[in-house]
Amino acid sequence: NAGVMQNPRHLVRRRGQEARLRCSPMKGHSHVYWYRQLPEEGLKFMVYLQKENIIDESGMPKERFSAEFPKEGPSILRIQQVVRGDSAAYFCASSPTPYTYEQYFGPGTRLTVT
């Protein structure tokens, strides 16, 4: 059973461009979570999704950020018009249910905005 997969592992974007980060959960997991780790800071929750539904997006910046988890395919975290402050490691986690079970983390995507 493959683990949580994220791609790309490293992404470089110029200011103003769009960044698309992809996350494929573990097989059998229908719950996906995105977290962000800014330089020298701890991990912070961004959004929680189930297939085709956003359950909790209270950690998402109000503008430029969006997330989806379609019926088919990976979950996508999209950042429009990136700024230098978006440079961070973005981690995806998945679980079979939202409670009780642990969340399994992917290797992360390191976004650098130049």
Place this chain on the structure above:
Amino acid sequence: KQEVTQIPAALSVPEGENLVLNCSFTDSAIYNLQWFRQDPGKGLTSLLLIQSSQREQTSGRLNASLDKSSGRSTLYIAASQPGDSATYLCAVLETSGSRLTFGEGTQLTVNP
């Protein structure tokens, strides 16, 4: 609002020493608590998960305890090795939602 604090922020010990990492949280309404390891520039590796009804979990040289009423958890590492050098993160899953709230981590260095 849940807050998770880890003490110490950094720890340097000689190889072979037993050590304890501390984690405290402000809201005891949690489903579970997880301890993770993060190597520089890498992802998170789950070490131990303690359900809210449990008191401790053990895996090899690692033992984690949970005192939910006092809002504390400890991670005990026995006979530390240089390969244990990493940042250790504590995270709680609250009953009010599905998010993990992380501490800032303890950066551990085990010297040969």
